[in-house]
Amino acid sequence: MRWLRYSLKGETGYGILSDEDTITVVRGDPLGKYETTATRLQLQDVTIEVPIVPPTFYCVGLNYVKHISTEGLTIPKKPDVGYRANNALIAHGQDVIMPADATRIHYEGELVVVIGKKAKNISVGEVKDCIFGYTIGNDVSERNWQASDRTFWRAKNTDTFKPMGPWICTDAQIATMQTVVSVNGEQSTRFDTADMLFGIEEFISTMSRYLTLYPGDMVWMGTDGHSPNLQPGDRVDVSLTGLGTLSNRFIKEALT
Amino acid sequence: MRWLRYSLKGETGYGILSDEDTITVVRGDPLGKYETTATRLQLQDVTIEVPIVPPTFYCVGLNYVKHISTEGLTIPKKPDVGYRANNALIAHGQDVIMPADATRIHYEGELVVVIGKKAKNISVGEVKDCIFGYTIGNDVSERNWQASDRTFWRAKNTDTFKPMGPWICTDAQIATMQTVVSVNGEQSTRFDTADMLFGIEEFISTMSRYLTLYPGDMVWMGTDGHSPNLQPGDRVDVSLTGLGTLSNRFIKEALT
Structure with missing residues (x-):
């Protein structure tokens, strides 16, 4: 099942998306109680919104070996989760704004x-019962700031640096899933989504020893491979088998 | 003016607290449109809640020179903000649960x-116009995990590690403010709240160059001095001149 958050004429709502791109409008909360209505909309007629704004926004930093070695980083010995910030979230189809002083912006295609x-x-075996679904994230990063700053505040959390969507799929075949990132329609990175250093079950079970996970919390699972330096005008598509494609254009900040 | 978030008989609401500890119940949103009602409550009759759960929870890591040198850290050259997580927030009067395997837990009294x-x-001069008010935070930290983990996820974001409150004051005399932390009623740390490496105006103006701040976002401003290793049963009071006292007991996790 595909859950979509959309807006139309200034109103925001949730819907269930059929294979024919018809939205069944839903009353209530996908994570709680809801009921379907008789209202149908077409995907092409609505604006896609960020699927859910998380109470806490977790992100696994280094979880694929090739990416870690390409970036010259050390392979972690245990699953220490990190964080991202809600101000940076944008939806499928919205533009990533490259700050005027940013010079080395990379994509990172991720399973969410x-x-x-x-x-x-919760135990490793109990993790699957607490998962609502899966979506796609692009953990956009400015590599010079990532190296120069004491934290990731602007390297990874500048406004618009966290595209997420387009929708949430309640089913996913992660064992056979591929993550493919294309720039302007040409494939740039491809990796097996499941090729993680620490898997979803291990991460979430470990986290839950010390912290409570809440409905709507997001865990971005990290990325593999290497990105070229993105240029203004580039369009980046992150596709995960069975989940869809998250597509965003990168444009330069207009200084006033 | 003091804004309180409270619960009573399963309902949560906002109120304005008078000097006589009478709460004037408010309808609406303190950060938006609201109106006072004719309902009055007494502070002693309600449960104090976390004043606001922030959309993004910022925390300034190293901002007082004595604390930085005591902890053997390097003085930052610029204001790089960090983050904390909402799962860890608790209110004034709630207990901090010390995990069974935590061995070196410290307090950090902070202006919020x-x-x-x-x-x-926004410019440095415009920052004061975007501030709603001030409250008190205790950035509870497990120092061994802070040293051993790649991120601060459990060292600083374990459930209950972020006491905040008891209320929000819309006025504050920060230039003459003192931060005083007491353990079991005995003063343990005292410092001038304004003695920051980078002040509120500089931090928030710098952050706003890259990110949008939203109503309800919190910025914890860092701490000075050094904490003893806290023991189960300890009560920690963080008092900031004019803002009040945030008080929490520390108890050991009961393993089942």
Whole structure:
């Protein structure tokens, strides 16, 4: 099942998307109680919004070996999760604004896990029961700031640096999933999504030993490979098998 | 003016607290449109809640010279903000749960700035106009995990590690403010709140160059001095002149 958050004529709502791109409008909360209505909309007629704004926005920093070695970083010995910030979220189809003083902007195509149930102290085997679904994230990064700053605040959390969407799929075949990133329609990175250093179950079970996960929390699972330096005008598509394609254009900040 | 978020008989609301500890119940949003009602409550009759759960939870890591040198860290050259996580927030009067495997837990008494207006690209002089008020935070930290982990996820974001409150004051005399932390009623740390490496105006103006601040966002401003290793049963009071006292007991996790 595909869950879409959309806006139309100034109103925002949730819907379920059919294979024919018809939206069944839903009343209520996808993570709680909801009911379908008789209203149908067409995907092409609505604006796609960020699927859910997470209460806490987790992101796994270094989780694929090739990416870690390409970036000259050390392979982590244990699953220490990191964070991103909600101000940076944008939806599928919105533009990433490259700050005027940014010079080395990279994409990072990632699988995103959406938490569906409150969870604390859960075993590896219990993790799947607390997952609502999956979506796609692009962990846009400015590599010079990532190296020069003490934290990732502007390297990874500048406004518009966290495209996410286009929707949440409640089913996913992660074992056979491929993550493919294209720039202006040409394939640039491809990797097996499941080729993680620490898997979803291990990460979430470890996190839950110390913290409570809440419905709507997001866990971005990290990326593999290497990005070229993106240029103004580039369009980046992140496709994950069965989940869809997250597409965003990169444009230069207009200084006033 | 003091803004309180409270709960009573399963309902949560906002109120304005008088000097006599009477709450004038408010309808609406303190950060938006609201109106006072004729309902009055007594502070002693309600449960104090976390004043606001922030859309983005910022925290300034190293901002007082004595603390930085005591902890053996390097003095930052510029204001790079960090983050904390909402799962860890608890209110005044709630207990901090010390995980069974935590061995070196410290307090950090901090001034908290609450954003009141959407702000992007603002000058140092414009910062005060986007501040709603001030409250108190205790940036509880497990120092061994802070040293051993790649991120601060459990060292600073374990459930209950972020006491905040008890209320938000819309006025504050920061130039003459003192931060005083007491353990079991005995003063343990005292410093001038304004003795920051980078002040509120410089931090928020710098952040706003790259990110949009939203109403309810919190910026914890860092701490000075050094904490003893806290023990189960300790009560930590963080008092900031004119803002009040944030008080929490520390208890050991009960393993089942």
